[in-house]
Amino acid sequence: MRIVLISHCDLNGNSAMHVFSIAECLRKLGHDVVMLIPAGLETIGGHREPCFPILTYAQAEAANFLFEGSEHADIIHCWTPREHVRQITEKLLAREQCPYIVHMEDNEEKVLQDELKDVSFDELRRLPAFCLDKIIAPHRSHPIKYRNLIREADGYTCLIDKLLEFKPEGLLGHVFWPGFDPEFLPLPARSVELRESLGIDEDEIVVFYSGNVHYSIKDDVRNLYLAVALLRARGRKIRLLRTGWNYAQVDAVSEADIVSSRIELGFVDRAQIPHLLSLSDVLVQPGKSDEFNDYRFPSKLPEYLVSGKPVILPNSNIGSYLRDGVDVLKLYDGTLTELVQRIELVLDDADLARRIGQSGRQFAIESLTWERAANGLVDFYSRVIASSSERPQAIIGSTVSCEDFSSPGLPVKAIAFYLPQFHPIPENDLWWGKGFTEWTNVARARPQFQSHRQPRLPTELGYYDLRVPDVMHAQAALAQEYGIGGFCFYYYWFDRRRLLERPLDMYLNQGPDFPFCICWANENWSRRWDGSANSILVEQNYEDGFEDALIRDLAHILFDERYIRVDGAPLLLIYRVTEFPDPIKSIKNMRNAAQAAGIPRLHIAAVQSFGLEDPRLFGVDSAVEFSPPHTNRLLLKPSLVGGTNENFVGYLEDYVGVASSSINSPPTDYVRYRGCFPMWDNTARRRNAGHVFINESTKGYAYWLRFLVHEALVRRDQVEPMVFINAWNEWAEGTYLEPDEHYGRAFLEVTREALAQGIADFVVGVRNPDREREFVEYVSRLAKDNV
Secondary structure: OEEEEEOOOOOOOHHHHHHHHHHHHHHHOOOEEEEEEOOOHHHHHHOOOOOOOEEEHHHHHHOOOOEOOOEOOOEEEEEOOOHHHHHHHHHHHHHHOOOEEEEEOOOHHHHHHHHOOOOOHHHHHHOOHHHHHHHOOOOOOOOOHHHHHHHOOOEEEEOOHHHHHHOOOOOOEEEOOOOOOHHHOOOOOOOHHHHHHOOOOOOOEEEEEEOOEOOOOHHHHHHHHHHHHHHHHOOOOEEEEEEOOEOOOOOOOOOHHHHHOEEEOOOOOHHHHHHHHHHOOEEEOOOOOOOOHHHOOOOOHHHHHHOOOOEEEEOOHHHHHOOEOOOEEEEOOOOHHHHHHHHHHHHHOHHHHHHHHHHHHHHHHHHOOHHHHHHHHHHHHHHHHHHHOOOOHHHOOOOOOOOOOOOOOOOOEEEEEEOOOOOOOHHHHHHHOOOOOHHHHHHHOOOOOOOOOOOOOEOOOOOOOOOOHHHHHHHHHHHHHOOEEEEEEEEEEEOOEEEOOHHHHHHHHHOOOOOEEEEEOOOOEEOOOOOOOOOEEEOOOOOOOHHHHHHHHHHHHHOOOOEOEEOOEEEEEEOOHHHOOOHHHHHHHHHHHHHHOOOOOOEEEEEEOOOOOOHHHHOOOEEEEOOOOOOOOOEEOHHHOOOOOOOOOOEEEEHHHHHHHHHOOOOOOOOEEEEEOOOOEOHHHHHHHOEEEEOOOHHHHHHHHHHHHHHHHHOOOOOOOEEEEOOOEEOOOOEEOOOEOOOEOHHHHHHHHHHHHHHHHHHHOOOOHHHHHHHHHHHHHHOOOOO
16 A cells, blocks of 8 residues: 555654554555654754655655556545644645545644633634634634544544544544554663762652643643652652653742752753663652543553553543552542652552552553554445445545635624615705705715825715615625624714614615614714814704604614623613713613513623723713813824815824724723724815714734724623724725725735734734744735825
8 A cells, every 4th residue: 555644743743643654554454554743854863864754745745656657545644633744635636536534633622722722622613714713823723623523534643542533423433542653662771870960869769741731731730840849848869850842831830949850951862762761760650530541542542551560541542441559540630639649659669569560561562552542543444445445436535625614603793883874865965955864974075185186986885775674784794894793873863853764774674684782872973074063954952852762763672682692681771871960860761661561681782982081980781982082183294295275284193003992092991892983084075174083904804803802802791892993884984894996805815814913812822933924015015105
């Protein structure tokens, strides 16, 4: 057979040495073998001379054929379904057109969850692809794609029976135990020189542990550190000798007495391990039966057992097949107390130590050899190849990539304000002329200074009319595709009279299955578009009982299943709560009216417009930042941009400065939902008196939104994780996410990217340099020169 074995690590890793040893045995049995490693061909030199080719992933991908005589592989065996292994496997399958087998060494889901400790595996699985791809490192298994890889495989192997739980029903499976390498039988003579070089006294007992520290095992290693330190404090002349990398910090083991009780060698060449085993007296694999240990076979255990030294290990994985007090000493709860007792038992009974060492050695010689494992694999490969020939060729590897999976939602909800003024109404016909809509202002906008980008015109969705149901379905589909979690409709209600009500009413009856909430725009409707008292068209009055009337009008909306809730309570935004004659009384009346309507609780949020700060002063539950802010403006002189229209009396503001100010805003002791905006230019409405932000860019917006998303998740235990974006479609204000002639979908694309990166920042905990570089390149590539 021509066999490709794909390792997930280079030959400094124990897993790769498993693959190496299997490849050696397969070659001795007369099979052609090629071993692949991600990189690091120089690591081959620290081991036995291979009798088979070892290539990097890149070399294998570039080669036309992996075997002499231009032959294709008969079978591919990928060691773990980790992401970089999955990717090279998929590429090779497209070329080799052969069956493949997935090998499992660990509970990949537990390993990933322990590493990304702020989220559960189920939460990860619910994330959409664009988030997961930012979170999952190449050396970890993708929560969705790894299962797809296994499901589409022709066979499945694993190191311990418990891992068969991940094998799909009906898929051929095979369990084989790892073996020990020949240099461990027999061990070299005990080296006095090595002992002296390590600073170990002649009469000191050496407890040995060779293994990396990662999140899934760090507490077990901590107990081992403390156990040896405690024995030393009791007067035992004992020292812990440990090798391996530290991928996680072991907590509370830095005290001088604890540190002096152990020798940390870090990573050592594999050739050194037999010598270290030789000078050791007790070999320990700490731990207990749990979600991690039950699904693994620690690679050191065959070598521990064949050494003839007494071994202490958990009653888990291979420990389940060994006899306590005969082959090994077992740990049942893995506590500090139990570890101390087990080590003392060995130290105080030399005959017991000798007996279990000899019995464990015999078990290893009989059951843990690579020849035994290889013979079983040859038989399994033959069965898989025979079975795969009966499958339709198109199925093999056809859906491995599975890039198009969807997910219910994100852990943070990005809510975009939604303007319903894109259809004619009688009032606007009267005030502004027949057929007036928001598009009327948009189309007639003109530049006010050099490089001023006006008019700003739509592309994909066109000059839509919100009386057409398909429009909102298209908007919701586009929003959902790019990670927007809901719309916040402006609700125009003037003392029992509604304006622009048709889009929302139609959304309720014929709209998409997409979350929404409302913001009561409780200000005067004026010719200046800012709710001021100048040129009032419709006045906002607060007559007695307005609260009851408002809630009665809203009740059927708040009951809608799509309505956004905070801890079960419908979310109601009020644009200008400061306009109420008696805010605290009115908010209380609203809550009472809601209860009378069958709504036990409301979550009322005050929009932080026009200088509002602490919302608690008004009796509401939270604040929503309105962006751009109406206060503390960072104004610029129009002369800075050049070519200004002599009639321009508006003002300019720096986008980067406002975004930076928001990012550096101190935390509040009240509930505040953060907000941002992609751009702003309301000259379409105000013409030569407009407010224009310069230095806008997709890059600046992406950084800002990413920060707010991360902040929302950091505070999710105290505050519902939500971020408000102003806006989805405020075209005449020049702030929108919908595609336009200049940016296309760029702002939507960076919205999705910022959401993904902000979530990744929270889940991973650290910013990976490669991910940072990709983010900068992506958002910079989308950025375009503008005003």
